[in-house]
Amino acid sequence: MNQNSFRDVIKTLENGVLDNAVARVNSATEADVRATLSSVPVSFDGYLALISGATDKIVGAVEAEARKLTEQRFGRTINLYKPLYISNSCINGCLYCGFSRDENIKRKTLSIDEVRHEGETIFAEGYRNILLVAGEDKRSVPVSFIEQCIKLFKKIGFAFVSIETQAMTEEEYRRLGSAGLDGVTVYQETYDRKIYETVHPSGPKKDYDWRIDAPERVARAGIRSVGMGVLLGLGDFTRDAITLASHIKYIQKRYWQTAVAISFPRIHATPTGFELVNVISDEKLVRLILAMRLANPDSLLTLSTREGAKLRDRLFGVGINQASAGSKTNPGGYAQVEAEDSAGEQFPVVDDRTPGEVVEALKSRGLEWVWKDWDVNLKQVT
Ligand code: SF4
Numbered sequence: 001m002n003q004n005s006f007r008d009v010i011k012t013l014e015n016g017v018l019d020n021a022v023a024r025v026n027s028a029t030e031a032d033v034r035a036t037l038s039s040v041p042v043s044f045d046g047y048l049a050l051i052s053g054a055t056d057k058i059v060g061a062v063e064a065e066a067r068k069l070t071e072q073r074f075g076r077t078i079n080l081y082k083p084l085y086i087s088n089s090c091i092n093g094c095l096y097c098g099f100s101r102d103e104n105i106k107r108k109t110l111s112i113d114e115v116r117h118e119g120e121t122i123f124a125e126g127y128r129n130i131l132l133v134a135g136e137d138k139r140s141v142p143v144s145f146i147e148q149c150i151k152l153f154k155k156i157g158f159a160f161v162s163i164e165t166q167a168m169t170e171e172e173y174r175r176l177g178s179a180g181l182d183g184v185t186v187y188q189e190t191y192d193r194k195i196y197e198t199v200h201p202s203g204p205k206k207d208y209d210w211r212i213d214a215p216e217r218v219a220r221a222g223i224r225s226v227g228m229g230v231l232l233g234l235g236d237f238t239r240d241a242i243t244l245a246s247h248i249k250y251i252q253k254r255y256w257q258t259a260v261a262i263s264f265p266r267i268h269a270t271p272t273g274f275e276l277v278n279v280i281s282d283e284k285l286v287r288l289i290l291a292m293r294l295a296n297p298d299s300l301l302t303l304s305t306r307e308g309a310k311l312r313d314r315l316f317g318v319g320i321n322q323a324s325a326g327s328k329t330n331p332g333g334y335a336q337v338e339a340e341d342s343a344g345e346q347f348p349v350v351d352d353r354t355p356g357e358v359v360e361a362l363k364s365r366g367l368e369w370v371w372k373d374w375d376v377n378l379k380q381v382t
Helices: 006-027 030-036 044-050 053-074 112-124 143-156 170-178 193-199 208-212 214-220 237-254 282-295 309-315 355-364 374-381
Strands: 077-087 129-134 160-164 183-185 225-228 259-263 301-303 322-324 368-370
Touching: 006 044, 006 208, 006 237, 030 044, 030 053, 044 053, 044 237, 044 282, 053 282, 077 112, 077 355, 112 143, 129 143, 143 160, 143 170, 160 225, 170 214, 183 259, 193 208, 208 214, 214 225, 214 237, 225 237, 237 259, 237 282, 282 301, 282 309, 355 368
Parallel strands: 077 129, 077 322, 077 368, 129 160, 160 183, 183 225, 225 259, 259 301, 301 322
Antiparallel strands: none
């Protein structure tokens, strides 16, 4: 079959292949999980066993393998970055998001001077890896403004600049790549088309197909890193975990020049009061991270401050090798605007430790922190 897009793979999955894989997950045993550990990196079958409930029985052994592999490939280091929210204005109505157009929050879009102030504040703390975040609203944040911000961050001295905003055209990604963009984060949220359409009732984001093709457009535009993931809690855990792994493999095979970074955003409480149908337990989240590490030895695995300190500390170095720290999820949160009159936030930060406290926690686990681009880090440890 000549496949032109991951959507063609989805059709195959929907044609019984996904049901079959789910059945294999549901019937996996402790012996199956043990068997995968003798052949690392694991195959797709191994991945299926690892995301199953059988992993919980020997999770310590699986964690030990994941830690060993992470250390072999990346050393005992964690890459720290900070998100910079430049706007909470959005024309989409995602039911789970505090920036939804239907939420009555204080809206703010930073001016270029405010972006500079925030960027310089983050740079002064030591960070060299920055993620620009914005809702989707081209009137408030046109592509030309994002381009201006990227050039500004590069001028300030950031080694790695990525964005997390609306899915763009290949041409727009190419234009931002020329400005110095290093990475794009674009989660599918859920691969379940029905749930996707329910939780994205209005705005351009409700177009499932446009969204699912976005990582390919990023790669075709020559951007060197694409961040992928699902918003854990929207769709069925097993079905989304399998489809996400297929999507990642697809991108890795067809666009080997673009690195895939994998993130694990999980919905807890939302500012919108959105009710979760598919609650994801800590055990499931841990399984997914371990399975992704053991199947993707060279990928950056990221865990944000959506998760609490205890779980993050447990997973640092055990699969996870990139993390945000000291994050604010409201525009102007770092330098100019104090909490009292701050603009609305996208989601509550759970791990609210300062960067210094996170660094201390890493040190106490024998890990080193790095503030820079991973490519630079690799040169340091080899
Ligand atoms: S998830 Fe993104 S697109 Fe949806 S409302 Fe929030 S900021 Fe807008």
